[in-house]
Amino acid sequence: MVIAENLVKEFIKTEKEGRKTVKTKFRAVNGISLTALEGKTIGILGPNGAGKTTLLRMIATMMEPTEGRVIHTDENGQPIDDIVKIKSNMGYMSNNTKLYEKFTVREMLTLMGEIYGFTDDYTQERIDVIVKRLNLSEFIDNRIKSLSTGQTQRVSIARCLFADPGLYILDEPTLGLDIMSAAAIVDFMEEEKAAGKTIIYSTHYLEEAERLCDKVVLINRGRVIAEDSPAGLCAATGRDTLRTAFLKCIEDDEMKDRE
Amino acid sequence: MNFDKIKIIYKKEIRELIRDKKMMFMMFALPLLIYPLLIILVASIVISFMTSFESKEYRVALSDNITDERMIEAIFADAAEAGPDDETVVLSENALVRNGSDEAGADADAESDAGSYFFTRVNISSDYETAIADSKINVYISYDEMNDEYSVYYNDSDSDSDHAADYISERLNGYKTTLIHERFDAAGIDYDAYNNPITYRMVDLASGEESVGNILGMIVPLLLMMGVMLGTMNAAADVTTGEKERGTQETLMTFPLSGRELLFGKFLAVATCGIVSALLYLISVGILGGFMYVVLEQAGNASVSISSFLPSIIVTVITVMIYSLFLSAVLMCVCSFAKSNKEASSYLSPIMTVTMLVSYAGYLDIGLNLKLSIVPVLNIVLLIKSVMTFEYDVASIVLVLLSNALYAVVAIMILGKMYTSERVLFGESGGSLLERNSKREKNSTPSYGDGILVLLISLVLYVYVGTLLQLKMPIMGLGAIQLIFVAVVIFAVWYGKVDHVHTLSLRKVSIPRLIGSLMTGMGAYIIGNLLLIPAQMIFSESAFKYGNSVTNIMSDQSFLVCLLVIAVSPAIGEELLFRGYLLGSLKNKIKPVWVILITAVIFGAYHMNIVQGIYAFVLGCILGIVIYLTGSIFCTMLMHFACNAISVCVSFYPDTMLKIMPMFSDDATGGTYALFAIIGLVFLAVGFALLGVFSKKKLSA
Numbered sequence: 001m002v003i004a005e006n007l008v009k010e011f012i013k014t015e016k017e018g019r020k021t022v023k024t025k026f027r028a029v030n031g032i033s034l035t036a037l038e039g040k041t042i043g044i045l046g047p048n049g050a051g052k053t054t055l056l057r058m059i060a061t062m063m064e065p066t067e068g069r070v071i072h073t074d075e076n077g078q079p080i081d082d083i084v085k086i087k088s089n090m091g092y093m094s095n096n097t098k099l100y101e102k103f104t105v106r107e108m109l110t111l112m113g114e115i116y117g118f119t120d121d122y123t124q125e126r127i128d129v130i131v132k133r134l135n136l137s138e139f140i141d142n143r144i145k146s147l148s149t150g151q152t153q154r155v156s157i158a159r160c161l162f163a164d165p166g167l168y169i170l171d172e173p174t175l176g177l178d179i180m181s182a183a184a185i186v187d188f189m190e191e192e193k194a195a196g197k198t199i200i201y202s203t204h205y206l207e208e209a210e211r212l213c214d215k216v217v218l219i220n221r222g223r224v225i226a227e228d229s230p231a232g233l234c235a236a237t238g239r240d241t242l243r244t245a246f247l248k249c250i251e252d253d254e255m256k257d258r259e
Numbered sequence: 260m261n262f263d264k265i266k267i268i269y270k271k272e273i274r275e276l277i278r279d280k281k282m283m284f285m286m287f288a289l290p291l292l293i294y295p296l297l298i299i300l301v302a303s304i305v306i307s308f309m310t311s312f313e314s315k316e317y318r319v320a321l322s323d324n325i326t327d328e329r330m331i332e333a334i335f336a337d338a339a340e341a342g343p344d345d346e347t348v349v350l351s352e353n354a355l356v357r358n359g360s361d362e363a364g365a366d367a368d369a370e371s372d373a374g375s376y377f378f379t380r381v382n383i384s385s386d387y388e389t390a391i392a393d394s395k396i397n398v399y400i401s402y403d404e405m406n407d408e409y410s411v412y413y414n415d416s417d418s419d420s421d422h423a424a425d426y427i428s429e430r431l432n433g434y435k436t437t438l439i440h441e442r443f444d445a446a447g448i449d450y451d452a453y454n455n456p457i458t459y460r461m462v463d464l465a466s467g468e469e470s471v472g473n474i475l476g477m478i479v480p481l482l483l484m485m486g487v488m489l490g491t492m493n494a495a496a497d498v499t500t501g502e503k504e505r506g507t508q509e510t511l512m513t514f515p516l517s518g519r520e521l522l523f524g525k526f527l528a529v530a531t532c533g534i535v536s537a538l539l540y541l542i543s544v545g546i547l548g549g550f551m552y553v554v555l556e557q558a559g560n561a562s563v564s565i566s567s568f569l570p571s572i573i574v575t576v577i578t579v580m581i582y583s584l585f586l587s588a589v590l591m592c593v594c595s596f597a598k599s600n601k602e603a604s605s606y607l608s609p610i611m612t613v614t615m616l617v618s619y620a621g622y623l624d625i626g627l628n629l630k631l632s633i634v635p636v637l638n639i640v641l642l643i644k645s646v647m648t649f650e651y652d653v654a655s656i657v658l659v660l661l662s663n664a665l666y667a668v669v670a671i672m673i674l675g676k677m678y679t680s681e682r683v684l685f686g687e688s689g690g691s692l693l694e695r696n697s698k699r700e701k702n703s704t705p706s707y708g709d710g711i712l713v714l715l716i717s718l719v720l721y722v723y724v725g726t727l728l729q730l731k732m733p734i735m736g737l738g739a740i741q742l743i744f745v746a747v748v749i750f751a752v753w754y755g756k757v758d759h760v761h762t763l764s765l766r767k768v769s770i771p772r773l774i775g776s777l778m779t780g781m782g783a784y785i786i787g788n789l790l791l792i793p794a795q796m797i798f799s800e801s802a803f804k805y806g807n808s809v810t811n812i813m814s815d816q817s818f819l820v821c822l823l824v825i826a827v828s829p830a831i832g833e834e835l836l837f838r839g840y841l842l843g844s845l846k847n848k849i850k851p852v853w854v855i856l857i858t859a860v861i862f863g864a865y866h867m868n869i870v871q872g873i874y875a876f877v878l879g880c881i882l883g884i885v886i887y888l889t890g891s892i893f894c895t896m897l898m899h900f901a902c903n904a905i906s907v908c909v910s911f912y913p914d915t916m917l918k919i920m921p922m923f924s925d926d927a928t929g930g931t932y933a934l935f936a937i938i939g940l941v942f943l944a945v946g947f948a949l950l951g952v953f954s955k956k957k958l959s960a
Binding site (some may be wrong): 060083086087088092096097100101103107114116117 | 263267275278507508509510652
C-alpha cells in the first residue's frame with residue numbers, strides 16, 4: 001500500500017513578467033494526498049504541467065517532497081523506512097528511463113540481478129522467464145543500441161518487471177508509442193494487475209485509463225480536483241465517458257478559479 | 260553503504276567507459292602510440308640534422324679597402340680552386356679537415372656536431388644591405404681606416420647569415436690570437452705565462468642517476484599530471500553528464516541503491532581511469548627511456564642503474580593514486596553542474612589549463628618545502644620532481660600525501676552533497692552568451708556570465724588594441740578605446756537579442772533630472788576629490804603617476820579636443836559598458852546594493868591605479884545609485900561627463916579653477932576642506948532631489 005500525505009513540491013521558477021525576470025517559488029504539487037491500496041490500479045490524470053511527473057517522482061522516492069510525506073507499507077501494513085528497500089519492490093518507468101545502450105540485453109538484465117542482490121541462479125531464472133514472456137530471445141545478445149524502437153520498448157518493460165516488484169509506478173508509459181508498442185505496455189499492465197500488483201500510473205489516454213484503472217485521480221495545477229472510480233466519476237459529472245467527465249472537471253476547476 | 264553495490268556500479272561504469280571508443284583512444288592510443296612515435300620522430304629529425312656532414316657554403320663579400328692578406332687568408336682558410344661561377348672565387352673550404360691541429364682546428368672541432376662549412380668570397384655589384392637582404396651574400400665585412408676597425412654585417416633573422424657571422428667571428432678571433440702570439444714571441448715573452456697564470460678544470464660529480472633524475476624530474480610530473488587529467492576528465496564527464504545525456508540518469512535512480520553507493524561506484528571508476536591513464540604515460544616514458552638507454556649503452560655512455568629509481572617510482576605511483584582520487588572528485592563536482600557533455604567540457608577546460616600550467620613547475624627551480632606541500636596540484640608536481648632527483652625529505656612526502664588525501668575527502672564530501680541535490684539531478688541551467696544565437700529568446704536579459712564575458716572581452720581589447728591605438732595616436736587613441744566599448748556592447752546586445760532598452764536603461768529623462776545629474780556630477784567630483792586627498796597622501800607614488808599621465812596627455816592639445824576625448828567619450832563608452840551592460844546583466848538577479856558595489860569595484864579596478872581607482876569607486880557607487888534612481892543611462896552619462904569635464908577644466912585653467920575651488924591649492928586649510936565638503940554634499944543633495952530621490956515614486960530600473 002502507498003499513502004501520500006499532503007504532498008507539496010516547490011520549485012524556483014524564473015519567469016519573465018514583462019521586462020523583468022522574476023524568480024518565484026512555484027508549487028508544482030500543492031497538497032496532494034492519495035492512497036493506493038494493494039492490488040489496485042490508480043490512474044493519475046491531468047493536463048500538461050498539472051504536476052503528474054513531480055507527484056510520481058515523489059511517490060517513487062526519487063524526489064524529496066517540500067512538505068508532507070510518502071509512506072510505503074509492506075504486506076503486513078508496516079511502513080518501510082529504507083528507501084533502498086522501497087525501490088527494490090518498485091518498478092518505475094517513464095519517458096526518461098532510457099537503457100544502457102552499450103550493453104547487450106543479457107548484460108543489462110544481469111546487471112539488474114546484481115543490483116537487486118539476486119543470486120546468479122535466480123537472476124538466470126528471472127531472465128529465462130522474462131525472455132519467454134516478452135519474446136526477447138532473438139536479440140538477447142545484441143547491444144541495446146542496435147535494437148528497433150519496439151524491441152527497446154520490450155526491453156524497457158523487462159527492466160521494469162525484472163525484480164517482480166509489488167508496485168509499479170509508470171509515468172505516461174504509452175506516450176508517443178506506436179499502436180503495437182502501446183498495446184505491449186497495456187498488456188503488460190493488465191497481466192501485472194491480474195497478478196495482484198499495485199499500479200500507479202499517469203496517462204493522457206483516457207480510454208486506456210477507463211479500461212485499466214480501479215480509481216482515477218484528476219489533478220490540475222498541483223491539486224486534486226476529483227478522485228473516484230471511472231464509472232463513479234462519470235456518474236458524478238453526469239457524462240457517459242471518462243473523457244467528457246475529465247473535460248467537465250477541468251472546466252469546473254477553471255471556473256472556480258476565476259470566481 | 261554496501262560495498263558489493265559499489266562494486267557493481269563500479270563494474271558497470273568501467274564497462275561503459277571501456278565500450279566508449281573515444282575514451283579508449285584517449286586513454287591508450289595517445290600515451291602508448293602517438294606520443295612515443297611523435298617523440299621518436301622529433302628526436303630522429305634532430306639527430307639527422309646534427310649528424311649531417313654535408314658542408315655548408317657561406318658567401319662573404321669584403322670591401323675593397325681590406326688589404327690585410329693574412330686576415331683574408333684566415334677567413335677563407337685555404338684557397339681552393341675556382342667555383343663554377345665566373346665571378347666567384349672560391350678561396351676556402353672545410354676548415355675542419357685542413358686545420359686539424361692548430362687553433363682554428365680546435366674551434367672547428369667544437370663546432371663539428373653542427374656540420375662543417377666553408378666560406379666563398381663573392382664580389383658584389385649592388386650595395387651590401389640589399390645583397391644580404393636578397394641572400395646573395397651571407398656576410399659583408401668592411402674596414403674603417405680611420406679607426407682601424409672592421410665591421411661584420413649580417414642579418415640576425417636569417418639563420419644562414421647568423422651562422423656565417425658566428426663562424427666569421429670565430430675565425431677573426433683565431434686570427435687575433437695568432438697575432439697576439441706573434442707579438443709576444445717578437446717581444447720574447449712566453450705567452451702562456453701571461454695569459455694562463457692559473458689553470459683549472461671543472462669536474463661534474465653528479466652521478467649518471469642524478470643527471471637522469473634531473474631530467475625525469477621535469478618530464479615525469481608533467482606527463483603524469485597530463486595522464487591523470489586526460490583520464491579523469493573524460494571519465495568524469497561521461498559518468499555524470501554522459502549519464503544525463505543518454506537519459507539513463509532516471510533509470511539509475513529507480514534502482515535500489517543509495518545515492519552514496521552510486522556516487523562511490525562512479526567516483527572510483529573515474530579515479531581508476533586517472534590512475535590507469537597516468538600509469539600508461541609512465542610506461543610510455545619507461546619504454547622511451549629504455550629505448551634511449553639501449554642506444555646510450557651501445558654508444559658506451561650508459562652508467563645509470565635503473566634499480567636505484569625503484570623507491571622513487573613506488574612513491575610516485577602512490578602519489579598519483581591519491582592525486583587521482585582528489586582530481587576525480589573535483590572534476591565530478593564541476594561536471595555535475597553541467598547539463599551536457601559539451602557544457603561539461605567547457606567547464607573543465609579552464610581547470611585543465613591551470614593544472615597543466617602548474618605541471619610545468621617541474622622545470623622551475625622550486626623545491627618542495629613544508630609550505631608548498633599543502634598547495635594542491637603544485638605539491639604533487641614538486642613531490643614527484645623531488646623523489647626523481649633523490650632530494651626528498653620524509654616529512655614533506657607524508658605532508659603531501661596527507662594533505663591530498665584530506666583534499667580528496669573534502670572534495671568527495673562536497674560531491675556527495677551536490678550529487679544528491681535535485682537541482683543537479685533534474686535541474687536546468689540558464690542560458691549564456693555562448694549559447695547558439697538561434698536558441699535565444701528575443702528580448703532576453705543577459706546572464707551574469709554574459710556580463711562578465713562582455714567585460715572581459717572589452718578589457719582585453721582595451722589592453723591590446725587600446726595600447727596600440729594610443730601608441731599610434733596618443734590623444735585620439737583614448738577616445739577610440741571608448742569606441743571599442745561601445746562596439747562590444749552593441750555587438751553583445753545584437754548577438755544576444757537582448758532587450759536593450761531595459762538592459763542598458765535607455766530611458767528618456769526630463770529636464771529637471773538632467774540638471775539633477777549635472778549637479779550630482781559636480782557634487783560627486785568635489786566629494787570624490789576630497790576623499791582623494793588622504794588617499795594621495797598615503798599612496799603618494801601613484802598620485803604622482805596619475806598626475807603625470809594626465810598632464811602628458813593634455814599637453815599640446817586644444818581644450819575642445821581634450822573635452823571630447825576625456826569627458827565626452829568615456830561618458831558614453833564607460834557608461835554603456837559598466838552602468839549599461841554589466842549592471843544590466845546583474846540587476847534583478849542580486850540585491851541593488853551588491854550590484855552597485857560590484858560594478859563600482861570593477862569600475863575602480865579598471866582604472867589600474869590606486870588613487871584613480873578609489874575616486875572611480877566612489878564615483879561608481881554614486882553613478883550606480885543614480886541609475887537605480889532614474890532608470891536612465893543618460894543621467895549617468897551626463898554625470899560622468901560633468902565630473903570629467905571639471906577635471907579637464909582644472910588642467911587647462913588651473914588658476915581660475917583654484918580660485919573657484921580653493922581646496923585644491925597647497926595652502927588649503929581644514930576650514931576650506933570642511934566648507935567644500937558641505938558644498939559637495941549640498942550639490943549631491945540638490946542633485947538627488949532633482950533626480951527624484953525624495954519623491955514618493957517607486958524606485959525604477
